[in-house]
Amino acid sequence: MNHVLENIITRRSVRSFTDQAIKQEDLDQIITAAIYAPSGMNRQSWHFTVLRNKEKIQALYELMGKHLGNQNYNFYNAQVMIIVSNDRENRNSVADCACAMQNIFLMAHELGIGSVWINQLKDLQDIAEIRTLLDSFGVPADHQVYAMAALGYAEVYPEARPRKKGSYHFVD
Amino acid sequence: MNHVLENIITRRSVRSFTDQAIKQEDLDQIITAAIYAPSGMNRQSWHFTVLRNKEKIQALYELMGKHLGNQNYNFYNAQVMIIVSNDRENRNSVADCACAMQNIFLMAHELGIGSVWINQLKDLQDIAEIRTLLDSFGVPADHQVYAMAALGYAEVYPEARPRKKGSYHFVD
Numbered sequence: 001m002n003h004v005l006e007n008i009i010t011r012r013s014v015r016s017f018t019d020q021a022i023k024q025e026d027l028d029q030i031i032t033a034a035i036y037a038p039s040g041m042n043r044q045s046w047h048f049t050v051l052r053n054k055e056k057i058q059a060l061y062e063l064m065g066k067h068l069g070n071q072n073y074n075f076y077n078a079q080v081m082i083i084v085s086n087d088r089e090n091r092n093s094v095a096d097c098a099c100a101m102q103n104i105f106l107m108a109h110e111l112g113i114g115s116v117w118i119n120q121l122k123d124l125q126d127i128a129e130i131r132t133l134l135d136s137f138g139v140p141a142d143h144q145v146y147a148m149a150a151l152g153y154a155e156v157y158p159e160a161r162p163r164k165k166g167s168y169h170f171v172d
Numbered sequence: 173m174n175h176v177l178e179n180i181i182t183r184r185s186v187r188s189f190t191d192q193a194i195k196q197e198d199l200d201q202i203i204t205a206a207i208y209a210p211s212g213m214n215r216q217s218w219h220f221t222v223l224r225n226k227e228k229i230q231a232l233y234e235l236m237g238k239h240l241g242n243q244n245y246n247f248y249n250a251q252v253m254i255i256v257s258n259d260r261e262n263r264n265s266v267a268d269c270a271c272a273m274q275n276i277f278l279m280a281h282e283l284g285i286g287s288v289w290i291n292q293l294k295d296l297q298d299i300a301e302i303r304t305l306l307d308s309f310g311v312p313a314d315h316q317v318y319a320m321a322a323l324g325y326a327e328v329y330p331e332a333r334p335r336k337k338g339s340y341h342f343v344d
Contacts, residue, residue, distance in 0.1 A: 004179050004282040005201055008275055009208040027342075029177055035335050036181040037274065038289060042333055048340035056343060092291075095319070098270030102209065103180055106278070110176040117210060119264075137343050147267070161214055163207050168220035170199075171228060171309050 007110050012160045014114025017077040017152025026111045027052070027080060030151070033107035034082075037100035040092030046100055049083040049139045056137065057081050060121075063133055067124050076116065078150035083121070083134070085143035097146040104149045114154035121145050179282050184332045186286025189249040189324025198283045199224070199252060202323070205279035206254075209272040212264030218272055221255040221311050228309065229253050232293075235305055239296050248288065250322035255293070255306070257315035269318040276321045286326035293317050 027050065034048055051057050061075045075081065084101060086093035101117060108115040124130050125145045135141065199222065206220055223229050233247045247253065256273060258265035273289060280287040296302050297317045307313065 002201065002282065003175060005205055005279060007176050008205045008279065011208070011210075013210055029174065031340050033177055033180045035339055036183070036332060038183075038185055038277065040289070040291065044336045044339060046339060050340060050342045052342055053344050094266045095270040095273075095289075098267040099274040101267075102271040102274040105210065107177060107180065110174065117212070117267075119212065138341055160208060164216045167207055167216060167218060168203050168222060169310055170222045170224055172225050 011109040013116040014154040016155040020153040030107045033103040034100045039096040045087040051081040079152040082149040084147045085145045088144045118148040183281040185288040186326040188327040192325040202279045205275040206272045211268040217259040223253040251324040254321040256319045257317045260316045290320040
């Protein structure tokens with residue numbers, strides 16, 4: 001099978017990471033992949049805030065948990081957390097960030113690193129004490145957070161879930 | 173350089189396609205890549221309507237053009253057009269479709285096929301005569317169109333545009 005396709009179809013969201021650290025050279029390749037995503041009008045208005053400090057990741061986790069209450073919520077022992085934000089005024093922000101997230105996932109998988117999309121910060125970012133923490137991380141003040149990518153080595157790398165039937169058709 | 177990374181960083185939106193047809197086996201790989209994108213809660217609620225009939229692509233182009241007036245607008249002689257739609261009620265629809273779009277772009281590029289994101293149908297889809305045409309293509313009636321991927325062989329495959337500086341930082 002073609003290697004790019006194999007990498008795409010064997011990628012799977014990972015929700016349990018070991019304590020193994022991610023090497024900086026791998027992180028550099030993952031970020032390079034992210035910034036080479038396409039963006040509407042080639043704006044590249046996104047920003048990637050890469051948390052590689054476990055205490056700061058934990059601080060964010062605890063503060064978000066305080067506001068999420070009983071919601072099912074986990075960082076899965078992520079070793080690195082990438083906060084993906086974009087210009088609030090750009091109407092392509094969600095799509096641009098999602099393309100970059102997919103590049104992050106694919107590059108991580110290629111390097112043997114697991115990843116998963118974390119969604120909740122999108123809804124919590126404008127709570128004052130959370131915004132203050134994001135400011136301290138250097139997330140741009142005029143940006144909205146659209147997603148986070150949690151990264152780490154998988155405890156067990158799962159197989160991709162079966163695909164639903166009937167999700168495409170050809171028109172002649 | 174790692175091949176997955178090389179494929180990511182050499183991909184570039186292509187805006188001028190030749191008349192060369194895309195082989196079905198290549199289209200099958202591109203669609204396989206699309207459906208293996210991640211989706212929120214693993215819903216896979218997307219649908220990919222793959223237009224491989226030039227007259228139908230042209231009919232869509234002309235009908236959209238009628239409503240776009242003088243807006244800068246082009247299908248770039250696309251040989252295949254993939255309409256990417258998703259459940260209107262799914263709040264992850266945009267992001268899920270964008271991840272699938274990125275897989276389409278990356279797989280096409282790996283196969284030597286050019287691609288570009290076409291955005292305008294998103295804003296026009298609820299005009300009655302456009303919805304009627306989409307119905308005739310089999311786009312699910314309860315779906316919203318989020319994007320189209322235009323595919324074809326590049327007249328000249330351009331190099332990726334330079335990346336903006338300062339779009340990421342590491343937090344220790």
